[in-house]
Amino acid sequence: MDVIRSKPGVFPGIVEAPSQQDLKIEQRRARDFLKGDLAGQELEEYVESRLLTTTLSKAGAWAASNALFPATFGLACCAIEMMSIVASRVDIARFGFEAFRASPRQADIMILSGRVSIKMAPVVRRVYDQMLEPKWAIAMGACSSSMGVFNNYAIVPADKFMPVDIHVPGCPPRPEALAHGILKLRKMIQDDPDLGWRARYDAEKTAELMPGYELSEELTTPPSEPYVLDEPVAATPTEGEGA
Amino acid sequence: MATTERSAYRQMEDSITMDARLERFGTVDGGEHELLTVNLGPHHPATHGVLRLLVTLQGEVVIDLRPIIGYVHTGIEKTAEQKSYWKAIPVVERMDYLAYMFNATAYCGAVESLLDLEVPKRGQYLRVIHMELNRIMSHLVWLGTSALDLGAMSMFWFCFRERERILDLFEQSTGQRMHTRYIQVGGVMEDIPRGFEEKLREFIAIMPKRVGQYRDMLYKNEIALQRLKGICPLDEESLLALGVTGPLLRAAGNPWDLRKADPYCSYEDFDFKIPVGTEGDNWDRLAVRLAEMEQSVRIIEQALDGLPEGPHITEDRKIALPPRHELGTSMEALIHHFKLVTEGFRVPPGEHYYPIESPRGELGCFVRADGSSKPARVHMRDPSFVNLQATAPMTRGTYIADLIATLAMLDPVLGGIDR
Numbered sequence: 001m002d003v004i005r006s007k008p009g010v011f012p013g014i015v016e017a018p019s020q021q022d023l024k025i026e027q028r029r030a031r032d033f034l035k036g037d038l039a040g041q042e043l044e045e046y047v048e049s050r051l052l053t054t055t056l057s058k059a060g061a062w063a064a065s066n067a068l069f070p071a072t073f074g075l076a077c078c079a080i081e082m083m084s085i086v087a088s089r090v091d092i093a094r095f096g097f098e099a100f101r102a103s104p105r106q107a108d109i110m111i112l113s114g115r116v117s118i119k120m121a122p123v124v125r126r127v128y129d130q131m132l133e134p135k136w137a138i139a140m141g142a143c144s145s146s147m148g149v150f151n152n153y154a155i156v157p158a159d160k161f162m163p164v165d166i167h168v169p170g171c172p173p174r175p176e177a178l179a180h181g182i183l184k185l186r187k188m189i190q191d192d193p194d195l196g197w198r199a200r201y202d203a204e205k206t207a208e209l210m211p212g213y214e215l216s217e218e219l220t221t222p223p224s225e226p227y228v229l230d231e232p233v234a235a236t237p238t239e240g241e242g243a
Numbered sequence: 244m245a246t247t248e249r250s251a252y253r254q255m256e257d258s259i260t261m262d263a264r265l266e267r268f269g270t271v272d273g274g275e276h277e278l279l280t281v282n283l284g285p286h287h288p289a290t291h292g293v294l295r296l297l298v299t300l301q302g303e304v305v306i307d308l309r310p311i312i313g314y315v316h317t318g319i320e321k322t323a324e325q326k327s328y329w330k331a332i333p334v335v336e337r338m339d340y341l342a343y344m345f346n347a348t349a350y351c352g353a354v355e356s357l358l359d360l361e362v363p364k365r366g367q368y369l370r371v372i373h374m375e376l377n378r379i380m381s382h383l384v385w386l387g388t389s390a391l392d393l394g395a396m397s398m399f400w401f402c403f404r405e406r407e408r409i410l411d412l413f414e415q416s417t418g419q420r421m422h423t424r425y426i427q428v429g430g431v432m433e434d435i436p437r438g439f440e441e442k443l444r445e446f447i448a449i450m451p452k453r454v455g456q457y458r459d460m461l462y463k464n465e466i467a468l469q470r471l472k473g474i475c476p477l478d479e480e481s482l483l484a485l486g487v488t489g490p491l492l493r494a495a496g497n498p499w500d501l502r503k504a505d506p507y508c509s510y511e512d513f514d515f516k517i518p519v520g521t522e523g524d525n526w527d528r529l530a531v532r533l534a535e536m537e538q539s540v541r542i543i544e545q546a547l548d549g550l551p552e553g554p555h556i557t558e559d560r561k562i563a564l565p566p567r568h569e570l571g572t573s574m575e576a577l578i579h580h581f582k583l584v585t586e587g588f589r590v591p592p593g594e595h596y597y598p599i600e601s602p603r604g605e606l607g608c609f610v611r612a613d614g615s616s617k618p619a620r621v622h623m624r625d626p627s628f629v630n631l632q633a634t635a636p637m638t639r640g641t642y643i644a645d646l647i648a649t650l651a652m653l654d655p656v657l658g659g660i661d662r
Binding site for chain 1: 285286287292293313314315316317318319321322333334337340341384387388399400403404406407420421422657658661
């Protein structure tokens with residue numbers, strides 16, 4: 001089956017949720033508006049709407065971080081300890097983490113539980129690509145973080161081929177250690193989801209498209225004038241914003 | 244892809260096609276039914292690891308099946324050649340990751356045979372206790388995950404509850420839950436600590452009752468009965484021809500168990516029975532393993548009662564590290580310690596194959612020594628690898644749902660298969 005990888009681009013007909021960067025841009029715009037272009041009632045309404053967006057995104061992050069669906073993806077020894085976090089002693093269900101999903105389409109976190117061989121690495125990357133945004137990854141154990149005790153020709157650390165948010169050390173880590181890693185990730189999602197990992201690993205918008213879907217040229221070509229955060233923003237409100 | 248030269252192995256890998264294998268089977272029913280080839284894995288929740296199966300189906304019936312392995316190939320055998328004998332134990336342990344005590348015992352047994360080294364009786368008994376605990380733990384993980392494959396969630400909770408008890412015991416005596424590196428060349432790493440015996444006695448008192456609970460949950464469960472009874476049997480001759488050992492062979496009625504057939508680690512001292520099945524179907528495979536857990540408890544009880552006094556590891560200072568307290572007072576001990584840690588001990592040239600009975604069958608370790616402090620070759624005869632051959636003969640002509648159940652009852656551990 002041929003899989004078309006689109007990058008950059010979005011699915012046709014799907015409106016994207018505002019990303020963190022877009023929010024930052026809009027907040028900067030709002031600050032610029034405060035310089036005198038807007039006044040009185042309009043200003044208050046504008047800021048209120050911006051505030052609502054940020055609060056919404058925070059609420060979304062809170063909800064997402066407390067209901068993570070991990071992909072059922074066992075590789076080696078660590079998979080057994082990963083199973084035992086679901087069992088009664090650690091009981092990760094307390095943090096809404098127990099719903100392991102067999103399909104990557106339904107999962108939003110991947111736990112790399114064990115050694116990733118060179119033969120397995122493309123499969124892992126493909127499963128990761130099949131997961132929908134927003135998605136996170138935990139490298140569990142020494143092997144998937146640093147090749148561990150083996151350190152030989154057959155093993156490849158996860159950082160070489162996919163972005164990893166949390167590394168859990170151990171060989172294998174205790175279930176408590178993995179639970180600690182999950183709580184760290186939870187905190188990370190709640191505070192600021194974007195740490196720039198995905199951009200650095202070239203992993204943004206790599207979701208696969210089924211054959212038959214064609215992307216219009218408009219969607220596949222990057223915008224001609226990218227918005228640069230460091231440059232001052234011209235205070236020219238568009239028509240829709242009614243300035 | 245075509246620009247670089249591809250190795251013979253990669254070319255062979257390319258030859259695995261996803262086409263329906265019509266060329267081998269021809270058309271079925273005069274071309275009325277089409278054959279369909281389905282890919283299962285390597286990421287599939289019911290394959291117990293990263294096993295990949297190409298299944299040729301006619302409707303829902305499995306016509307043929309081809310396992311593709313190597314997705315957790317770790318190069319452990321090669322890595323062991325680059326480490327001194329006693330430093331290779333941690334990597335060898337990680338082969339079959341549910342039977343780490345067995346991996347270490349097979350490897351250490353081979354090295355001890357090459358060294359012509361006698362393990363003290365207490366060391367042997369402690370090995371037996373830990374191996375049998377490990378066997379129960381491995382069967383518990385198997386039972387929990389297999390029941391998950393059949394759709395029973397609660398078995399998983401119960402099995403992992405008991406597994407935690409065993410891992411607590413391991414943690415107490417060895418310091419680690421998994422991959423304990425407890426088995427040493429010449430004996431075991433440390434004597435059991437104070438309080439271990441009481442906890443172990445508590446466990447062996449409770450475990451037979453728990454096995455009874457598992458039976459209560461499964462033996463009267465309509466779904467389990469329907470899914471397992473009479474499903475995918477294979478007779479003794481075919482299993483022997485394929486080299487299958489362990490609970491799968493015993494389920495077919497052959498009482499082959501290396502603990503009885505070729506006792507090692509003083510297994511001849513203990514009184515235990517070998518559970519065998521009659522039909523060789525999935526139900527017998529389940530029943531045999533459940534009965535094996537009870538027998539393991541019996542062995543542990545006897546080993547604990549008859550635990551002899553004496554050293555837990557050989558007194559030969561050329562092989563085993565001296566006790567910590569000697570290092571401060573004895574020059575000799577310091578020299579031995581230094582030599583062992585820097586270079587390791589040397590093993591006279593020769594080769595040896597040391598088979599033991601792992602939870603999955605005959606686990607044998609072959610070690611060839613060239614006189615240096617590193618092994619020239621370490622090879623494992625892993626039971627999962629050999630048993631996997633039986634998947635196709637077992638499942639030909641059955642439904643694909645039964646294939647999943649059979650795979651669960653086969654209990655393959657991919658870490659052991661790929662190594």
